[in-house]
Amino acid sequence: MALSSIGEYKKAEAHFKSIQLDQSFLEAWAHLTQLYKDLVNSKKALECLEQVIQIDERYSKAYHLRGLLLHGMGEHRKAIKDLSIGLSIENSNIECLYLRASCYHAIGEYAEAVKDYDAALDVELDSMEKFVLQCLAFYQKEIALYTAFNVNSEFCWFDIDGDIDPLFKEYWCKRLHPKNVCEKVFRQPPLRDSLKKGKLRKQDFAVTKHRTALLLAADSIGSKIQYDSLGFLPNRCQHRMAGLAAIEIAQKVSKAWRFLQADWKYSNRSSKNGKRVRRKERTSMASQNRGGAGCSINSSSETLVPYGITEDRSSSRPMMPWQDVYSLAVKWRQISEPCDPVVWVNKLSEEFNSGFGSHTPMVLGHAKVVRYFPNYQRTLDIAKTIMKDKLFVHNKADEIIDLSKEGKAENIEHAKSCDDLYELVGEDFWLATWCNSTAVKGKQLEGTRITLVKMGQCGYDFVIRTPCTPSRWEKFDTETAMAWKPFAMLIVVKLTGQLISMPLKMYNFVPILRGTAVVGFVVLLGLFHAANMEFTGNIPKGVQVDWEAILNFDPNSFVDFVKSWLYPSIKVTTSWKDFPDLASTFATTGSVVAALSSYDD
DSSP: OHHHHTTOGGGOTHHHHHHHHOTTOHHHHHHHHHHHHHTTOHHHHHHHHHHHHHHOTTOHHHHHHHHHHHHHTTOHHHHHHHHHHHHHHOTTOHHHHHHHHHHHHHTTOHHHHHHHHHHHHHSOOOSHHHHHHHHHHHHHHHHHHHHHHTTTSBGGGOOHHHHBOHHHHHHHHHTOOTHHHHHHSOOOOOOOGGGTTOSOOGGGGOOOHHHHHHHHHHHHHHGGGOOOSTTOOOOHHHHHHHHHHHHHHHHHHHHHHHHHHHHHHHHHHHHHTTOOOOOOOOOOOOOTTSSTTSSSBOOOOOOOOOSSOEEETTTTEEEOOHHHHHHHHHHHHHHHOTTSOOOBGGGSOGGGGGTOOEEEEEEEETEEOTTTGGGHHHHHHHHHHHHHHHOEEEOTTSOEEEOSSTTHHHHHTTOOSHHHHHHHHOSOEEEEEEEEOSSSTTOEEEEEEEEEEEOTTSOEEEEEEEOOOHHHHHHHHHHHHHHHHHHHHOSSOOOHHHHHHHHHHHHHHOOBSSOHHHHHHHHHHHHHHHTTEEEOSOOOTTOOHHHHHHHOSSHHHHHHHHHHHHGGGEEEOOGGGGSOOHHHHTOBHHHHHHHHHOTTO
Protein backbone atom coordinates (compact mmCIF):
# COMPACT_ATOMS: atom_id res chain seq x y z
CA MET A 1 0.00 0.00 0.00
CA ALA A 2 2.78 2.44 0.92
CA LEU A 3 4.67 1.69 -2.31
CA SER A 4 1.47 2.19 -4.34
CA SER A 5 0.77 5.53 -2.66
CA ILE A 6 4.19 6.89 -3.65
CA GLY A 7 3.83 5.67 -7.22
CA GLU A 8 6.11 2.63 -7.02
CA TYR A 9 3.58 0.36 -8.73
CA LYS A 10 5.99 -2.25 -10.02
CA LYS A 11 7.35 -2.75 -6.51
CA ALA A 12 3.88 -2.98 -4.93
CA GLU A 13 3.91 -6.77 -4.76
CA ALA A 14 2.79 -6.84 -1.13
CA HIS A 15 -0.84 -6.78 -2.29
CA PHE A 16 -0.42 -10.10 -4.06
CA LYS A 17 1.58 -11.66 -1.23
CA SER A 18 -0.98 -10.62 1.39
CA ILE A 19 -3.80 -12.09 -0.71
CA GLN A 20 -1.83 -15.33 -1.15
CA LEU A 21 -1.58 -15.53 2.63
CA ASP A 22 -5.23 -14.64 3.19
CA GLN A 23 -7.71 -14.81 0.31
CA SER A 24 -10.29 -13.04 2.49
CA PHE A 25 -8.13 -9.98 3.19
CA LEU A 26 -10.66 -7.36 2.01
CA GLU A 27 -8.43 -4.31 2.42
CA ALA A 28 -5.74 -5.91 0.26
CA TRP A 29 -8.29 -6.54 -2.52
CA ALA A 30 -9.50 -2.94 -2.20
CA HIS A 31 -5.96 -1.54 -2.49
CA LEU A 32 -5.27 -3.81 -5.44
CA THR A 33 -8.37 -2.32 -7.10
CA GLN A 34 -6.91 1.17 -6.73
CA LEU A 35 -3.60 -0.05 -8.12
CA TYR A 36 -5.28 -1.40 -11.25
CA LYS A 37 -7.33 1.79 -11.58
CA ASP A 38 -4.13 3.86 -11.58
CA LEU A 39 -2.65 1.46 -14.14
CA VAL A 40 -5.75 2.07 -16.33
CA ASN A 41 -6.76 -1.58 -16.15
CA SER A 42 -10.47 -1.26 -15.40
CA LYS A 43 -11.14 -4.93 -16.21
CA LYS A 44 -8.74 -6.14 -13.50
CA ALA A 45 -10.03 -3.52 -11.06
CA LEU A 46 -13.62 -4.70 -11.55
CA GLU A 47 -12.54 -8.33 -11.12
CA CYS A 48 -10.94 -7.45 -7.78
CA LEU A 49 -14.11 -5.77 -6.59
CA GLU A 50 -16.21 -8.72 -7.67
CA GLN A 51 -13.93 -10.92 -5.60
CA VAL A 52 -14.43 -8.63 -2.58
CA ILE A 53 -18.23 -8.79 -2.91
CA GLN A 54 -18.14 -12.58 -3.18
CA ILE A 55 -16.20 -12.66 0.10
CA ASP A 56 -18.47 -10.15 1.87
CA GLU A 57 -21.50 -8.75 0.07
CA ARG A 58 -22.05 -6.32 2.98
CA TYR A 59 -18.65 -4.65 2.54
CA SER A 60 -19.90 -1.14 1.65
CA LYS A 61 -16.48 0.16 0.62
CA ALA A 62 -16.48 -2.24 -2.35
CA TYR A 63 -19.65 -0.67 -3.75
CA HIS A 64 -18.25 2.83 -3.27
CA LEU A 65 -15.02 1.86 -5.04
CA ARG A 66 -16.90 0.27 -7.91
CA GLY A 67 -19.17 3.31 -8.15
CA LEU A 68 -16.09 5.55 -8.19
CA LEU A 69 -14.50 3.44 -10.94
CA LEU A 70 -17.65 3.40 -13.07
CA HIS A 71 -18.09 7.15 -12.57
CA GLY A 72 -14.54 7.66 -13.84
CA MET A 73 -15.42 5.60 -16.93
CA GLY A 74 -18.51 7.73 -17.61
CA GLU A 75 -20.90 4.92 -16.67
CA HIS A 76 -23.09 7.03 -14.40
CA ARG A 77 -26.20 4.82 -14.41
CA LYS A 78 -24.20 1.72 -13.49
CA ALA A 79 -22.40 3.68 -10.78
CA ILE A 80 -25.75 4.72 -9.25
CA LYS A 81 -26.73 1.05 -8.81
CA ASP A 82 -23.57 0.23 -6.86
CA LEU A 83 -23.67 3.40 -4.79
CA SER A 84 -27.31 2.69 -3.89
CA ILE A 85 -26.33 -0.77 -2.60
CA GLY A 86 -23.54 0.82 -0.57
CA LEU A 87 -25.97 3.32 0.93
CA SER A 88 -28.43 0.56 1.79
CA ILE A 89 -25.64 -0.85 3.98
CA GLU A 90 -24.35 2.48 5.32
CA ASN A 91 -26.93 5.19 4.72
CA SER A 92 -24.88 8.10 6.05
CA ASN A 93 -21.78 7.47 3.92
CA ILE A 94 -21.13 10.97 2.62
CA GLU A 95 -18.74 9.75 -0.09
CA CYS A 96 -21.48 7.55 -1.58
CA LEU A 97 -24.15 10.24 -1.18
CA TYR A 98 -22.05 12.91 -2.85
CA LEU A 99 -20.95 10.66 -5.71
CA ARG A 100 -24.47 9.33 -6.33
CA ALA A 101 -25.78 12.90 -6.35
CA SER A 102 -23.25 13.88 -9.01
CA CYS A 103 -24.19 10.81 -11.08
CA TYR A 104 -27.91 11.65 -10.89
CA HIS A 105 -26.94 15.23 -11.77
CA ALA A 106 -25.00 14.06 -14.84
CA ILE A 107 -27.89 12.03 -16.26
CA GLY A 108 -30.55 14.68 -15.62
CA GLU A 109 -32.26 13.10 -12.59
CA TYR A 110 -32.30 16.44 -10.80
CA ALA A 111 -34.81 15.66 -8.05
CA GLU A 112 -32.77 12.65 -6.95
CA ALA A 113 -29.56 14.68 -7.23
CA VAL A 114 -30.93 17.46 -5.01
CA LYS A 115 -32.17 14.88 -2.49
CA ASP A 116 -28.69 13.31 -2.22
CA TYR A 117 -26.93 16.68 -2.09
CA ASP A 118 -29.24 17.67 0.79
CA ALA A 119 -28.56 14.37 2.56
CA ALA A 120 -24.81 14.94 2.22
CA LEU A 121 -25.24 18.40 3.76
CA ASP A 122 -26.99 16.85 6.77
CA VAL A 123 -24.29 14.26 7.55
CA GLU A 124 -22.38 14.81 10.81
CA LEU A 125 -18.73 15.39 10.00
CA ASP A 126 -15.65 13.77 11.48
CA SER A 127 -12.91 14.88 9.07
CA MET A 128 -11.79 17.79 6.90
CA GLU A 129 -12.17 15.65 3.76
CA LYS A 130 -15.87 15.20 4.51
CA PHE A 131 -16.23 18.92 5.18
CA VAL A 132 -14.89 19.64 1.68
CA LEU A 133 -17.43 17.21 0.21
CA GLN A 134 -20.19 19.00 2.10
CA CYS A 135 -19.09 22.35 0.71
CA LEU A 136 -19.04 20.91 -2.81
CA ALA A 137 -22.50 19.39 -2.26
CA PHE A 138 -23.86 22.87 -1.54
CA TYR A 139 -22.39 24.39 -4.69
CA GLN A 140 -23.28 21.50 -6.96
CA LYS A 141 -26.85 21.44 -5.71
CA GLU A 142 -27.13 25.05 -6.89
CA ILE A 143 -25.66 24.11 -10.29
CA ALA A 144 -28.11 21.18 -10.53
CA LEU A 145 -31.01 23.55 -9.85
CA TYR A 146 -29.66 26.01 -12.43
CA THR A 147 -29.41 23.25 -15.03
CA ALA A 148 -32.90 22.00 -14.20
CA PHE A 149 -34.24 25.54 -14.59
CA ASN A 150 -32.75 25.68 -18.09
CA VAL A 151 -33.29 22.08 -19.13
CA ASN A 152 -36.10 22.85 -21.59
CA SER A 153 -34.42 25.98 -22.96
CA GLU A 154 -32.13 26.05 -25.97
CA PHE A 155 -28.65 24.82 -25.17
CA CYS A 156 -27.11 27.95 -26.68
CA TRP A 157 -28.45 29.83 -23.64
CA PHE A 158 -26.88 27.45 -21.11
CA ASP A 159 -24.28 29.83 -19.70
CA ILE A 160 -22.76 29.11 -16.29
CA ASP A 161 -20.12 31.80 -16.84
CA GLY A 162 -22.61 34.53 -17.68
CA ASP A 163 -25.51 33.53 -15.44
CA ILE A 164 -23.88 32.39 -12.20
CA ASP A 165 -22.65 34.99 -9.72
CA PRO A 166 -18.84 35.47 -9.84
CA LEU A 167 -18.51 35.17 -6.04
CA PHE A 168 -20.39 31.85 -6.08
CA LYS A 169 -18.00 30.50 -8.75
CA GLU A 170 -15.00 31.75 -6.81
CA TYR A 171 -16.01 29.90 -3.65
CA TRP A 172 -17.02 26.80 -5.62
CA CYS A 173 -13.62 26.59 -7.30
CA LYS A 174 -11.77 27.13 -4.03
CA ARG A 175 -14.04 24.71 -2.10
CA LEU A 176 -14.64 27.33 0.57
CA HIS A 177 -17.35 27.39 3.24
CA PRO A 178 -20.53 28.74 1.60
CA LYS A 179 -21.53 31.01 4.52
CA ASN A 180 -20.34 34.15 2.71
CA VAL A 181 -22.07 33.03 -0.49
CA CYS A 182 -25.36 32.46 1.34
CA GLU A 183 -25.22 35.99 2.75
CA LYS A 184 -24.32 37.79 -0.47
CA VAL A 185 -25.66 35.73 -3.37
CA PHE A 186 -29.25 34.96 -4.35
CA ARG A 187 -29.99 31.23 -4.24
CA GLN A 188 -31.36 29.15 -7.10
CA PRO A 189 -35.13 28.54 -7.04
CA PRO A 190 -36.43 25.03 -6.30
CA LEU A 191 -37.41 22.74 -9.15
CA ARG A 192 -40.10 24.38 -11.26
CA ASP A 193 -43.60 22.97 -11.56
CA SER A 194 -42.79 21.99 -15.14
CA LEU A 195 -40.05 19.79 -13.70
CA LYS A 196 -42.06 18.40 -10.79
CA LYS A 197 -40.84 14.92 -11.71
CA GLY A 198 -37.34 16.34 -11.47
CA LYS A 199 -35.98 14.63 -14.56
CA LEU A 200 -35.66 14.91 -18.33
CA ARG A 201 -38.63 14.51 -20.66
CA LYS A 202 -39.16 11.41 -22.79
CA GLN A 203 -38.63 13.43 -25.97
CA ASP A 204 -35.11 14.32 -24.78
CA PHE A 205 -34.22 10.63 -25.13
CA ALA A 206 -36.12 10.12 -28.41
CA VAL A 207 -34.01 8.19 -30.93
CA THR A 208 -34.02 9.74 -34.40
CA LYS A 209 -31.99 9.11 -37.53
CA HIS A 210 -30.18 12.43 -37.19
CA ARG A 211 -29.35 11.93 -33.52
CA THR A 212 -28.06 8.42 -34.10
CA ALA A 213 -25.82 9.60 -36.95
CA LEU A 214 -24.34 12.38 -34.84
CA LEU A 215 -23.75 10.17 -31.80
CA LEU A 216 -21.96 7.50 -33.84
CA ALA A 217 -19.72 10.15 -35.41
CA ALA A 218 -19.13 11.85 -32.06
CA ASP A 219 -18.06 8.63 -30.36
CA SER A 220 -15.47 8.04 -33.08
CA ILE A 221 -14.14 11.60 -33.18
CA GLY A 222 -14.17 12.06 -29.41
CA SER A 223 -12.15 8.92 -28.71
CA LYS A 224 -9.13 10.76 -30.19
CA ILE A 225 -8.76 12.87 -27.04
CA GLN A 226 -7.70 9.84 -24.97
CA TYR A 227 -4.26 9.97 -23.33
CA ASP A 228 -2.46 6.63 -23.25
CA SER A 229 -0.86 7.37 -19.89
CA LEU A 230 -1.16 6.13 -16.32
CA GLY A 231 -4.18 7.46 -14.45
CA PHE A 232 -6.25 8.41 -17.52
CA LEU A 233 -9.20 6.02 -17.64
CA PRO A 234 -11.16 6.00 -20.92
CA ASN A 235 -14.44 7.81 -20.22
CA ARG A 236 -17.30 7.20 -22.65
CA CYS A 237 -19.20 10.28 -21.56
CA GLN A 238 -16.17 12.54 -22.06
CA HIS A 239 -15.39 10.96 -25.43
CA ARG A 240 -18.93 11.63 -26.63
CA MET A 241 -18.82 15.15 -25.24
CA ALA A 242 -15.56 15.84 -27.09
CA GLY A 243 -16.92 14.49 -30.36
CA LEU A 244 -20.15 16.49 -30.19
CA ALA A 245 -18.23 19.65 -29.26
CA ALA A 246 -15.77 19.16 -32.14
CA ILE A 247 -18.64 18.68 -34.61
CA GLU A 248 -20.40 21.83 -33.40
CA ILE A 249 -17.15 23.82 -33.63
CA ALA A 250 -16.54 22.54 -37.17
CA GLN A 251 -20.08 23.40 -38.26
CA LYS A 252 -20.10 26.88 -36.74
CA VAL A 253 -16.61 27.84 -37.89
CA SER A 254 -17.40 26.56 -41.39
CA LYS A 255 -20.62 28.56 -41.36
CA ALA A 256 -18.67 31.67 -40.35
CA TRP A 257 -16.27 31.11 -43.24
CA ARG A 258 -19.17 30.68 -45.70
CA PHE A 259 -20.76 33.83 -44.34
CA LEU A 260 -17.47 35.64 -44.83
CA GLN A 261 -17.11 34.33 -48.37
CA ALA A 262 -20.61 35.54 -49.22
CA ASP A 263 -19.80 38.91 -47.68
CA TRP A 264 -16.67 39.23 -49.79
CA LYS A 265 -18.59 38.43 -52.96
CA TYR A 266 -21.31 40.88 -51.94
CA SER A 267 -18.75 43.60 -51.18
CA ASN A 268 -16.97 43.06 -54.49
CA ARG A 269 -20.23 43.38 -56.42
CA SER A 270 -21.11 46.52 -54.50
CA SER A 271 -17.69 48.01 -55.21
CA LYS A 272 -18.03 47.32 -58.93
CA ASN A 273 -21.42 49.03 -58.94
CA GLY A 274 -20.05 51.97 -57.04
CA LYS A 275 -22.37 51.32 -54.11
CA ARG A 276 -21.99 49.92 -50.65
CA VAL A 277 -25.21 48.70 -49.09
CA ARG A 278 -25.34 48.44 -45.33
CA ARG A 279 -25.98 44.87 -44.16
CA LYS A 280 -28.86 44.19 -41.83
CA GLU A 281 -27.70 43.83 -38.22
CA ARG A 282 -28.37 40.66 -36.27
CA THR A 283 -30.60 40.81 -33.24
CA SER A 284 -30.35 38.59 -30.20
CA MET A 285 -32.22 37.72 -27.05
CA ALA A 286 -30.82 38.04 -23.56
CA SER A 287 -30.56 34.96 -21.39
CA GLN A 288 -33.84 34.18 -19.64
CA ASN A 289 -32.08 33.22 -16.40
CA ARG A 290 -30.09 36.36 -15.67
CA GLY A 291 -30.99 38.21 -12.46
CA GLY A 292 -34.43 38.30 -10.90
CA ALA A 293 -35.77 34.98 -9.75
CA GLY A 294 -32.87 32.98 -11.20
CA CYS A 295 -30.67 32.69 -8.15
CA SER A 296 -26.93 32.28 -7.58
CA ILE A 297 -27.33 34.64 -10.47
CA ASN A 298 -25.08 37.26 -11.91
CA SER A 299 -27.18 40.41 -11.72
CA SER A 300 -25.07 42.25 -14.29
CA SER A 301 -27.13 44.09 -16.89
CA GLU A 302 -24.69 43.09 -19.62
CA THR A 303 -26.53 41.39 -22.50
CA LEU A 304 -24.95 38.23 -23.80
CA VAL A 305 -25.16 37.06 -27.38
CA PRO A 306 -25.13 33.38 -28.35
CA TYR A 307 -21.82 32.25 -29.75
CA GLY A 308 -21.59 33.02 -33.45
CA ILE A 309 -20.57 35.60 -35.96
CA THR A 310 -19.70 39.14 -34.94
CA GLU A 311 -18.22 41.97 -36.95
CA ASP A 312 -14.60 43.05 -37.05
CA ARG A 313 -15.00 46.83 -36.84
CA SER A 314 -11.52 47.48 -38.20
CA SER A 315 -12.22 45.64 -41.44
CA SER A 316 -16.03 45.73 -41.54
CA ARG A 317 -15.99 41.97 -42.09
CA PRO A 318 -17.89 39.34 -40.08
CA MET A 319 -15.76 37.05 -37.99
CA MET A 320 -15.96 34.57 -35.09
CA PRO A 321 -13.84 35.63 -32.08
CA TRP A 322 -11.45 33.08 -30.60
CA GLN A 323 -13.24 33.01 -27.24
CA ASP A 324 -16.55 32.15 -28.92
CA VAL A 325 -14.88 29.12 -30.50
CA TYR A 326 -13.37 27.96 -27.22
CA SER A 327 -16.59 28.72 -25.33
CA LEU A 328 -18.38 26.08 -27.38
CA ALA A 329 -15.98 23.42 -26.08
CA VAL A 330 -16.07 24.87 -22.54
CA LYS A 331 -19.88 24.69 -22.44
CA TRP A 332 -19.86 21.01 -23.50
CA ARG A 333 -17.22 20.25 -20.88
CA GLN A 334 -19.31 22.01 -18.21
CA ILE A 335 -22.51 20.09 -18.93
CA SER A 336 -20.76 16.71 -19.24
CA GLU A 337 -19.24 16.51 -15.75
CA PRO A 338 -21.00 18.43 -12.94
CA CYS A 339 -18.25 17.60 -10.42
CA ASP A 340 -15.75 19.88 -12.16
CA PRO A 341 -15.87 23.69 -11.83
CA VAL A 342 -15.02 24.50 -15.44
CA VAL A 343 -15.23 28.30 -15.55
CA TRP A 344 -13.46 31.15 -17.33
CA VAL A 345 -11.08 32.87 -14.91
CA ASN A 346 -11.96 36.36 -16.13
CA LYS A 347 -15.57 35.69 -15.09
CA LEU A 348 -14.66 35.21 -11.42
CA SER A 349 -14.98 37.83 -8.69
CA GLU A 350 -12.47 40.49 -7.67
CA GLU A 351 -10.16 37.67 -6.54
CA PHE A 352 -9.26 37.42 -10.22
CA ASN A 353 -7.11 40.51 -9.64
CA SER A 354 -4.91 38.58 -7.18
CA GLY A 355 -3.99 35.91 -9.70
CA PHE A 356 -6.13 32.91 -8.83
CA GLY A 357 -5.30 30.11 -11.27
CA SER A 358 -4.51 26.45 -11.85
CA HIS A 359 -2.44 24.10 -9.67
CA THR A 360 -1.14 20.79 -11.04
CA PRO A 361 1.08 18.64 -8.79
CA MET A 362 3.67 16.09 -9.87
CA VAL A 363 4.75 15.27 -6.31
CA LEU A 364 2.75 15.79 -3.09
CA GLY A 365 4.93 15.16 -0.06
CA HIS A 366 6.39 11.71 -0.74
CA ALA A 367 3.56 10.68 -3.09
CA LYS A 368 4.05 10.65 -6.83
CA VAL A 369 0.88 11.87 -8.56
CA VAL A 370 0.05 9.07 -10.97
CA ARG A 371 -1.08 11.23 -13.88
CA TYR A 372 1.60 13.87 -13.82
CA PHE A 373 4.71 12.34 -12.27
CA PRO A 374 5.91 11.15 -15.73
CA ASN A 375 6.65 14.85 -16.39
CA TYR A 376 8.75 15.18 -13.20
CA GLN A 377 12.27 14.68 -14.58
CA ARG A 378 11.71 16.88 -17.60
CA THR A 379 10.23 19.65 -15.43
CA LEU A 380 13.15 19.35 -12.98
CA ASP A 381 15.63 19.68 -15.86
CA ILE A 382 13.79 22.71 -17.24
CA ALA A 383 13.81 24.31 -13.80
CA LYS A 384 17.58 23.85 -13.64
CA THR A 385 17.98 25.33 -17.15
CA ILE A 386 16.00 28.43 -16.20
CA MET A 387 17.90 28.83 -12.94
CA LYS A 388 21.23 28.69 -14.78
CA ASP A 389 19.97 31.15 -17.37
CA LYS A 390 18.32 33.69 -15.07
CA LEU A 391 20.45 33.15 -11.92
CA PHE A 392 17.49 33.99 -9.70
CA VAL A 393 14.18 32.58 -8.47
CA HIS A 394 11.31 34.04 -6.41
CA ASN A 395 10.34 33.21 -2.84
CA LYS A 396 6.77 32.90 -1.47
CA ALA A 397 6.59 36.69 -1.08
CA ASP A 398 7.58 37.09 -4.77
CA GLU A 399 10.94 38.56 -3.75
CA ILE A 400 14.00 37.74 -5.84
CA ILE A 401 16.50 35.21 -4.51
CA ASP A 402 19.94 35.78 -6.06
CA LEU A 403 21.68 32.58 -7.21
CA SER A 404 24.79 34.20 -8.61
CA LYS A 405 26.68 34.21 -5.29
CA GLU A 406 28.26 31.67 -2.94
CA GLY A 407 28.93 29.20 -5.73
CA LYS A 408 25.22 28.42 -6.15
CA ALA A 409 25.34 28.78 -9.93
CA GLU A 410 27.92 26.00 -10.15
CA ASN A 411 25.82 23.70 -7.94
CA ILE A 412 22.68 23.96 -10.06
CA GLU A 413 24.03 21.54 -12.64
CA HIS A 414 24.70 18.88 -9.99
CA ALA A 415 21.16 18.96 -8.53
CA LYS A 416 19.43 15.61 -9.07
CA SER A 417 16.25 15.97 -7.01
CA CYS A 418 13.81 18.35 -5.33
CA ASP A 419 15.86 17.95 -2.16
CA ASP A 420 18.99 19.14 -3.96
CA LEU A 421 17.25 22.19 -5.43
CA TYR A 422 15.71 23.13 -2.10
CA GLU A 423 19.05 22.84 -0.31
CA LEU A 424 20.62 25.05 -2.97
CA VAL A 425 17.98 27.82 -2.71
CA GLY A 426 17.34 27.45 1.02
CA GLU A 427 13.58 28.13 1.07
CA ASP A 428 10.34 27.61 -0.82
CA PHE A 429 10.56 29.14 -4.29
CA TRP A 430 9.10 29.44 -7.75
CA LEU A 431 10.42 30.28 -11.20
CA ALA A 432 8.59 30.98 -14.44
CA THR A 433 8.89 29.30 -17.81
CA TRP A 434 8.25 31.45 -20.83
CA CYS A 435 6.31 31.22 -24.05
CA ASN A 436 7.72 32.93 -27.12
CA SER A 437 5.23 35.29 -28.70
CA THR A 438 3.92 34.56 -32.18
CA ALA A 439 2.33 38.02 -32.41
CA VAL A 440 5.39 40.13 -31.56
CA LYS A 441 8.77 38.85 -32.72
CA GLY A 442 11.28 38.53 -29.89
CA LYS A 443 8.72 39.05 -27.14
CA GLN A 444 8.48 36.55 -24.28
CA LEU A 445 5.35 35.92 -22.24
CA GLU A 446 5.32 34.27 -18.83
CA GLY A 447 4.31 30.64 -19.16
CA THR A 448 3.75 28.52 -16.08
CA ARG A 449 5.36 28.69 -12.64
CA ILE A 450 7.37 25.70 -11.44
CA THR A 451 7.00 25.72 -7.66
CA LEU A 452 8.81 23.81 -4.91
CA VAL A 453 7.44 23.86 -1.34
CA LYS A 454 8.91 21.90 1.58
CA MET A 455 6.24 19.98 3.54
CA GLY A 456 8.04 19.57 6.88
CA GLN A 457 9.25 15.99 7.24
CA CYS A 458 6.80 14.83 4.55
CA GLY A 459 8.88 15.66 1.50
CA TYR A 460 8.06 18.34 -1.05
CA ASP A 461 5.19 19.60 -3.16
CA PHE A 462 6.55 19.96 -6.69
CA VAL A 463 3.85 21.58 -8.82
CA ILE A 464 3.17 23.84 -11.76
CA ARG A 465 0.97 26.84 -11.04
CA THR A 466 -0.49 29.25 -13.54
CA PRO A 467 -1.89 32.48 -12.10
CA CYS A 468 -4.18 34.49 -14.34
CA THR A 469 -4.26 38.19 -13.52
CA PRO A 470 -6.01 40.85 -15.63
CA SER A 471 -2.68 41.96 -17.12
CA ARG A 472 -1.76 38.39 -18.04
CA TRP A 473 -5.24 37.83 -19.51
CA GLU A 474 -4.84 40.98 -21.64
CA LYS A 475 -1.49 39.83 -23.02
CA PHE A 476 -2.64 36.34 -23.90
CA ASP A 477 -5.97 37.59 -25.21
CA THR A 478 -4.06 39.76 -27.67
CA GLU A 479 -1.74 36.86 -28.50
CA THR A 480 -4.57 34.40 -29.07
CA ALA A 481 -6.62 36.88 -31.08
CA MET A 482 -3.62 37.46 -33.38
CA ALA A 483 -3.11 33.73 -33.80
CA TRP A 484 -6.81 33.19 -34.49
CA LYS A 485 -7.25 36.05 -36.97
CA PRO A 486 -6.04 34.14 -40.09
CA PHE A 487 -8.64 31.43 -39.41
CA ALA A 488 -11.38 33.89 -38.58
CA MET A 489 -10.77 35.71 -41.86
CA LEU A 490 -9.80 32.96 -44.34
CA ILE A 491 -12.13 30.79 -46.40
CA VAL A 492 -9.73 27.88 -46.99
CA VAL A 493 -7.28 26.98 -44.23
CA LYS A 494 -4.00 25.55 -45.42
CA LEU A 495 -1.94 26.82 -42.51
CA THR A 496 -2.13 23.59 -40.56
CA GLY A 497 0.96 24.45 -38.52
CA GLN A 498 -0.83 27.55 -37.25
CA LEU A 499 -3.88 25.41 -36.51
CA ILE A 500 -1.74 23.26 -34.22
CA SER A 501 -0.39 26.35 -32.49
CA MET A 502 -3.90 27.35 -31.33
CA PRO A 503 -4.01 24.94 -28.34
CA LEU A 504 -0.48 26.09 -27.41
CA LYS A 505 -2.00 29.42 -26.36
CA MET A 506 -4.70 27.67 -24.35
CA TYR A 507 -2.28 25.40 -22.49
CA ASN A 508 0.06 28.25 -21.51
CA PHE A 509 -2.75 30.74 -20.98
CA VAL A 510 -4.93 28.43 -18.82
CA PRO A 511 -8.00 30.69 -19.09
CA ILE A 512 -10.31 28.08 -17.51
CA LEU A 513 -9.83 26.47 -14.12
CA ARG A 514 -10.51 22.87 -15.12
CA GLY A 515 -10.54 20.99 -18.41
CA THR A 516 -7.88 22.99 -20.24
CA ALA A 517 -6.26 19.89 -21.76
CA VAL A 518 -9.42 18.46 -23.28
CA VAL A 519 -10.83 21.83 -24.38
CA GLY A 520 -7.63 22.70 -26.24
CA PHE A 521 -7.53 19.39 -28.11
CA VAL A 522 -11.28 19.41 -28.86
CA VAL A 523 -10.93 22.82 -30.49
CA LEU A 524 -8.02 21.48 -32.55
CA LEU A 525 -10.13 18.52 -33.73
CA GLY A 526 -13.01 20.85 -34.58
CA LEU A 527 -10.82 23.23 -36.58
CA PHE A 528 -9.24 20.38 -38.49
CA HIS A 529 -12.68 19.09 -39.46
CA ALA A 530 -13.72 22.58 -40.52
CA ALA A 531 -10.67 22.56 -42.80
CA ASN A 532 -11.73 19.12 -44.17
CA MET A 533 -9.02 17.21 -42.30
CA GLU A 534 -9.71 14.32 -39.95
CA PHE A 535 -7.29 12.93 -37.37
CA THR A 536 -7.64 9.15 -37.69
CA GLY A 537 -4.84 8.08 -35.34
CA ASN A 538 -4.31 8.31 -31.59
CA ILE A 539 -2.18 10.43 -29.29
CA PRO A 540 1.07 8.44 -28.82
CA LYS A 541 1.64 6.45 -25.65
CA GLY A 542 2.96 8.57 -22.81
CA VAL A 543 2.30 11.89 -24.57
CA GLN A 544 0.28 14.55 -22.72
CA VAL A 545 -0.25 17.30 -25.28
CA ASP A 546 -0.87 20.06 -22.75
CA TRP A 547 2.41 19.33 -20.94
CA GLU A 548 4.27 19.33 -24.27
CA ALA A 549 2.98 22.85 -24.88
CA ILE A 550 3.85 24.02 -21.37
CA LEU A 551 7.39 22.62 -21.45
CA ASN A 552 8.19 23.78 -25.00
CA PHE A 553 9.19 27.44 -24.95
CA ASP A 554 9.25 27.76 -28.74
CA PRO A 555 5.89 27.44 -30.56
CA ASN A 556 7.65 26.00 -33.61
CA SER A 557 9.15 23.21 -31.51
CA PHE A 558 5.70 22.29 -30.18
CA VAL A 559 4.16 22.40 -33.65
CA ASP A 560 6.93 20.22 -35.10
CA PHE A 561 6.48 17.66 -32.33
CA VAL A 562 2.71 17.42 -32.83
CA LYS A 563 3.13 17.28 -36.60
CA SER A 564 5.42 14.27 -36.25
CA TRP A 565 2.58 12.03 -35.04
CA LEU A 566 -0.53 13.89 -36.13
CA TYR A 567 0.24 14.49 -39.84
CA PRO A 568 0.73 10.82 -40.80
CA SER A 569 -2.81 10.16 -39.48
CA ILE A 570 -4.55 13.07 -41.22
CA LYS A 571 -7.13 12.16 -43.85
CA VAL A 572 -8.56 14.79 -46.19
CA THR A 573 -12.33 14.36 -46.14
CA THR A 574 -15.56 16.30 -46.46
CA SER A 575 -17.75 13.51 -45.06
CA TRP A 576 -18.39 15.55 -41.90
CA LYS A 577 -20.37 18.02 -44.02
CA ASP A 578 -23.06 15.35 -44.39
CA PHE A 579 -23.66 15.34 -40.62
CA PRO A 580 -27.02 16.78 -39.52
CA ASP A 581 -26.88 20.23 -37.95
CA LEU A 582 -25.92 19.57 -34.34
CA ALA A 583 -27.40 22.72 -32.81
CA SER A 584 -30.88 21.95 -34.13
CA THR A 585 -30.68 18.17 -33.59
CA PHE A 586 -29.78 18.60 -29.92
CA ALA A 587 -31.53 21.92 -29.44
CA THR A 588 -32.34 21.90 -25.73
CA THR A 589 -30.13 21.47 -22.68
CA GLY A 590 -32.21 18.41 -21.79
CA SER A 591 -31.53 16.75 -25.15
CA VAL A 592 -27.79 17.36 -24.69
CA VAL A 593 -27.80 15.81 -21.21
CA ALA A 594 -29.72 12.82 -22.59
CA ALA A 595 -27.25 12.42 -25.44
CA LEU A 596 -24.32 12.36 -23.03
CA SER A 597 -25.90 9.75 -20.77
CA SER A 598 -27.84 7.42 -23.07
CA TYR A 599 -25.12 5.08 -24.32
CA ASP A 600 -25.38 2.68 -21.40
CA ASP A 601 -29.18 2.52 -21.10
